[in-house]
Amino acid sequence: xxxxxxxxxxxxxxxxxxxxxxxxxxxxxxxxxxxxxxxxxxxxxxxxxxxxxxxxxxxxxxxxxxxxxxxxxxxxxxxxxxxxxxxxxxxxxxxxxxxxxxxxxxxxxxxxxxxxxxxxxxxxxxxxxxxxxxxxxxxxxxxxxxxxxxxxxxxxxxxxxxxxxxxxxxxxxxxxxxxxxxxxxxxxxxxxxxxxxxxxxxxxxxxxxxxxxxxxxxxxxxxxxxxxxxxxxxxxxxxxxxxxxxxxxxxxxxxxxxxxxxxxxxxxxxxxxxxxxxxxxxxxxxxxxxxxxxxxxxxxxxxxxxxxxxxxxxxxxxxxxxxxxxxxxxxxxxxxxxxxxxxxxxxxxxxxxxxxxxxxxxxxxxxxxxxxxxxxxxxxxxxxxxxxxxxxxxxxxxxxxxxxxxxxxxxxxxxxxxxxxxxxxxxxxxxxxxxxxxxxxxxxxxxxxxxxxxxxxxxxxxxxxxxxxxxxxxxxxxxxxxxxxxxxxxxxxxxxxxxxxxxxxxxxxxxxxxxxxxxxxxxxxxxxxxxxxxxxxxxxxxxxxxxxxxxxxxxxxxxxxxxxxxxxxxx
Amino acid sequence: xxxxxxxxxxxxxxxxxxxxxxxxxxxxxxxxxxxxxxxxxxxxxxxxxxxxxxxxxxxxxxxxxxxxxxxxxxxxxxxxxxxxxxxxxxxxxxxxxxxxxxxxxxxxxxxxxxxxxxxxxxxxxxxxxxxxxxxxxxxxxxxxxxxxxxxxxxxxxxxxxxxxxxxxxxxxxxxxxxxxxxxxxxxxxxxxxxxxxxxxxxxxxxxxxxxxxxxxxxxxxxxxxxxxxxxxxxxxxxxxxxxxxxxxxxxxxxxxxxxxxxxxxxxxxxxxxxxxxxxxxxxxxxxxxxxxxxxxxxxxxxxxxxxxxxxxxxxxxxxxxxxxxxxxxxxxxxxxxxxxxxxxxxxxxxxxxx
Numbered sequence: 038x039x040x041x042x043x044x045x046x047x048x049x050x051x052x053x054x055x056x057x058x059x060x061x062x063x064x065x066x067x068x069x070x071x072x073x074x075x076x077x078x079x080x081x082x083x084x085x086x087x088x089x090x091x092x093x094x095x096x097x098x099x100x101x102x103x104x105x106x107x108x109x110x111x112x113x114x115x116x117x118x119x120x121x122x123x124x125x126x127x128x129x130x131x132x133x134x135x136x137x138x139x140x141x142x143x144x145x146x147x148x149x150x151x152x153x154x155x156x157x158x159x160x161x162x163x164x165x166x167x168x169x170x171x172x173x174x175x176x177x178x179x180x181x182x183x184x185x186x187x188x189x190x191x192x193x194x195x196x197x198x199x200x201x202x203x204x205x206x207x208x209x210x211x212x213x214x215x216x217x218x219x220x221x222x223x224x225x226x227x228x229x230x231x232x233x234x235x236x237x238x239x240x241x242x243x244x245x246x247x248x249x250x251x252x253x254x255x256x257x258x259x260x261x262x263x264x265x266x267x268x269x270x271x272x273x274x275x276x277x278x279x280x281x282x283x284x285x286x287x288x289x290x291x292x293x294x295x296x297x298x299x300x301x302x303x304x305x306x307x308x309x310x311x312x313x314x315x316x317x318x319x320x321x322x323x324x325x326x327x328x329x330x331x332x333x334x335x336x337x338x339x340x341x342x343x344x345x346x347x348x349x350x351x352x353x354x355x356x357x358x359x360x361x362x363x364x365x366x367x368x369x370x371x372x373x374x375x376x377x378x379x380x381x382x383x384x385x386x387x388x389x390x391x392x393x394x395x396x397x398x399x400x401x402x403x404x405x406x407x408x409x410x411x412x413x414x415x416x417x418x419x420x421x422x423x424x425x426x427x428x429x430x431x432x433x434x435x436x437x438x439x440x441x442x443x444x445x446x447x448x449x450x451x452x453x454x455x456x457x458x459x460x461x462x463x464x465x466x467x468x469x470x471x472x473x474x475x476x477x478x479x480x481x482x483x484x485x486x487x488x489x490x491x492x493x494x495x496x497x498x499x500x501x502x503x504x505x506x507x508x509x510x511x512x513x514x515x516x517x518x519x520x521x522x523x524x525x526x527x528x529x530x531x532x533x534x535x536x537x538x539x540x541x542x543x544x545x546x547x548x549x550x551x552x553x554x555x556x557x558x559x560x561x562x563x564x565x566x567x568x569x570x571x572x573x574x575x576x577x578x579x580x581x582x583x584x585x586x587x588x589x590x591x592x593x594x595x596x597x598x599x600x601x602x603x604x605x606x607x608x
Numbered sequence: 609x610x611x612x613x614x615x616x617x618x619x620x621x622x623x624x625x626x627x628x629x630x631x632x633x634x635x636x637x638x639x640x641x642x643x644x645x646x647x648x649x650x651x652x653x654x655x656x657x658x659x660x661x662x663x664x665x666x667x668x669x670x671x672x673x674x675x676x677x678x679x680x681x682x683x684x685x686x687x688x689x690x691x692x693x694x695x696x697x698x699x700x701x702x703x704x705x706x707x708x709x710x711x712x713x714x715x716x717x718x719x720x721x722x723x724x725x726x727x728x729x730x731x732x733x734x735x736x737x738x739x740x741x742x743x744x745x746x747x748x749x750x751x752x753x754x755x756x757x758x759x760x761x762x763x764x765x766x767x768x769x770x771x772x773x774x775x776x777x778x779x780x781x782x783x784x785x786x787x788x789x790x791x792x793x794x795x796x797x798x799x800x801x802x803x804x805x806x807x808x809x810x811x812x813x814x815x816x817x818x819x820x821x822x823x824x825x826x827x828x829x830x831x832x833x834x835x836x837x838x839x840x841x842x843x844x845x846x847x848x849x850x851x852x853x854x855x856x857x858x859x860x861x862x863x864x865x866x867x868x869x870x871x872x873x874x875x876x877x878x879x880x881x882x883x884x885x886x887x888x889x890x891x892x893x894x895x896x897x898x899x900x901x902x903x904x905x906x907x908x909x910x911x912x913x914x915x916x917x918x919x920x921x922x923x924x925x926x927x928x929x930x931x932x933x934x935x936x937x938x939x940x941x942x943x944x945x946x947x948x949x950x951x952x953x954x955x956x957x958x959x960x961x962x
Contacts, residue, residue, distance in 0.1 A: 089721050089722070132675075132676070156670055156675060157690075160697070163690075191728075225899065228843075228881065228882050229883070231882060232880065232881025232946035235948040236948075237949075238949060240949070242948045243782070246781055247779040248780070251781050251840075252792060252840045252844075253843055255836055287728070296627065296630060296631050297628070297629045299619040299620075300615050301614040301615055301724060301725055302725060303722070303725055304721075306720065306721065307721060310716055311716050311717070312712075314716060315713075318704070318706070318707070318712065320705065321701050321705025321706075322702060325698050325699065325700070325702025328693075328698035329694055329695070330694075330698075332690055332692075332693055332694005332697070346839075346842070347877075348806060348824065348842050348843075349884060350883055353898070354898060367881070368916060369916075372912060372917055374919065376954050379950075380952070381948065381949060383918070383946070385916045386947070417615040417728065465914075528628050531623060532625070535622065575624055580624050
């Protein structure tokens with residue numbers, strides 16, 4: 038092998054191009070040839086340069102998250118040039134007149150400096166904050182897309198887990214960044230975190246003293262959060278994002294069902310040049326919009342809040358949107374606390390605070406494995422589900438969104454009370470019930486809607502689409518003929534796989550000896566709950582029968598016309 | 609590319625309609641109509657040509673517009689430089705993106721291509737080869753005959769983590785009982801410490817306080833602290849002083865001498881997660897925390913009326929000193945602020961206590 042490496046490169050397009058007796062020099066001959074001699078780039082490029090990616094708007098959501106992250110890195114580096122992660126107290130001496138002479142931490146002073154004295158500093162600060170909000174939002178919506186289309190199924194479970202890790206990391210990154218300016222709002226957020234950490238049973242006080250270096254607020258939490266925000270979490274994010282993307286390349290992207298699309302192929306456009314231009318261009322679109330937002334939409338005006346003071350607070354204090362569900366849970370939970378043997382178990386803070394996040398990420402991480410267990414599905418899936426075709430999963434997703442939204446509404450119960458002139462306590466009491474009841478109602482409605490859509494699909498496949506023409510038969514009856522749909526559409530609507538409900542296995546073999554059940558009765562029951570509501574898709578026999586009746590009633594029209602003609606000629 | 613090791617063997621499983629193959633390619637308007645193609649081409653070049661203009665405008669704004677110029681337009685009152693940077697820079701970047709996307713959409717080929725997938729798993733030969741290489745490696749390691757090395761190595765690695773963990777023991781002081789008693793379980797309130805206004809630091813006489821009035825207060829000795837230590841103390845000792853009509857409030861027997869003529873003092877730090885509470889409803893005597901909307905009844909020893917807080921607001925016993933100023937009788941009788949595990953909360957005031 039070592040002796041003749043040229044065998045490999047001889048067949049590479051790079052060398053073939055070089056040997057070709059054309060006058061026009063190949064672009065991969067000069068500098069790229071030099072690089073290939075050392076790095077073997079051509080081998081890498083041969084498989085990947087023309088890699089095919091499918092096209093769909095929903096595939097852009099993850100891209101938005103990725104690009105927001107890149108923009109966060111770029112703008113974040115700019116901000117570190119001036120930001121001072123120090124809680125040392127100084128007198129503000131910058132150019133913002135209303136704060137002149139006010140004692141504040143160096144962190145806030147340098148944040149004001151970036152906002153008022155560094156040209157373009159405010160722009161970059163605001164881009165950074167908007168990008169952070171967009172990053173988490175895009176990640177959430179991307180995750181919903183993956184959930185509703187079943188893109189987490191085999192072989193992508195590991196990538197789903199990486200995604201869950203990314204999402205949780207992004208919340209930590211966002212929260213740590215939110216705390217850095219050390220203004221009144223971010224200090225209030227830290228006060229909350231202090232209460233949250235303290236509430237952890239048994240180790241809470243120790244965790245508080247270790248995180249804050251003693252009592253709240255101390256003078257070391259901001260330098261520590263700075264390290265978390267610019268080194269630890271971005272490092273982890275970068276590593277996880279690389280793995281996330283590497284797996285996307287390795288698995289090849291999923292695609293929506295359609296003619297010519299199968300589990301064994303991927304239909305789309307080549308990376309070079311189409312996706313390089315599209316995805317590369319899309320990075321600039323996201324960046325451009327964020328720059329416009331940074332220039333035109335104010336966010337986090339810390340100079341209005343002033344320095345943090347543990348004795349001060351403003352009404353309407355809110356975290357950034359992605360912590361809203363935790364905030365809401367904290368607000369609406371009943372005041373349960375256990376006092377026993379001289380200890381305090383603060384369920385009212387611990388359960389909604391850390392419990393909510395644990396619940397969200399726990400459920401997300403477990404779902405691909407739970408679903409595979411319910412369906413008994415071991416097949417690879419590269420063609421996406423249309424959400425209606427998995428009614429129970431889709432309904433669970435909508436129930437989850439409902440619960441998340443209600444908790445988020447709880448996080449703004451004071452704002453809602455004052456804006457809509459409602460009673461604050463009534464909102465809280467309503468939400469205490471609603472977070473349990475409304476998701477169930479949403480679940481039932483969504484599943485119904487999905488089943489209805491499945492039946493409509495079946496109707497459309499078997500009987501065609503409504504023509505919009507009302508025809509009157511000689512006997513006076515009215516009917517609307519249907520037009521047949523294309524085979525392409527018929528295929529798209531019927532190509533999904535419907536799983537059979539798992540049945541509980543026998544408890545004894547043919548000789549009556551007890552054996553371990555392959556499928557337990559519980560699993561069979563849950564499988565039934567998950568699968569039995571599917572409206573069966575048309576079978577080949579049904580299709581054939583419908584076709585012989587004249588799909589779409591076109592033949593009926595023809596027959597009626599022929600009859601009419603016959604009658605008139607008979608007269 | 610070889611077409612073995614495909615993800616599934618039966619791509620048509622359960623499909624009642626046979627796969628009709630890729631849909632027919634429909635030619636784009638820009639391909640069909642040369643004029644339209646040229647217009648799209650011109651639009652792309654035009655977008656890119658605008659970028660240098662915007663970039664130069666950005667630089668001009670950087671150097672020519674003074675930092676403290678503001679644009680006023682209706683409700684908008686924004687820093688001119690920031691708005692200028694946003695519009696020029698944002699549009700420049702956006703146009704690059706739109707031009708590239710448009711190039712890909714209407715000029716580059718729109719013929720779809722098909723690529724075969726491969727099962728994520730390796731082909732069986734590869735698995736077999738790896739399994740064989742692995743057992744060969746195990747064999748060469750002589751692990752089979754000298755098993756103790758494995759156990760010893762695992763143990764060594766396990767123990768080597770201990771020093772790494774112990775290294776973090778200095779992240780903060782250890783909240784042992786004595787440490788807690790001098791930190792989170794104590795404030796700087798003490799016998800005779802004067803209650804002062806939190807802004808002016810002037811001491812307060814009972815006659816200064818009207819019925820219904822709420823004063824944000826601090827201990828006078830807070831001024832002895834600076835920087836971080838002051839913030840730490842302030843996060844515990846902040847106080848609210850209210851005066852209510854003694855006839856309209858419930859004062860339990862045990863707290864009869866904790867007040868001065870209807871003037872009561874409570875911790876300002878919420879017992880939920882520690883926000884300073886300050887929304888005072890004069891008529892109902894309720895105090896609302898703006899963070900999570902816990903409501904405390906100051907006319908009933910600070911018990912929780914509504915919301916997520918579980919414990920009453922700690923009350924500070926106060927009196928009048930020889931000069932006629934309000935002072936503390938002692939520190940708070942229970943730790944202030946949010947709950948923590950080692951807190952003995954059995955002695956906190958509960959509704960109905962005498």
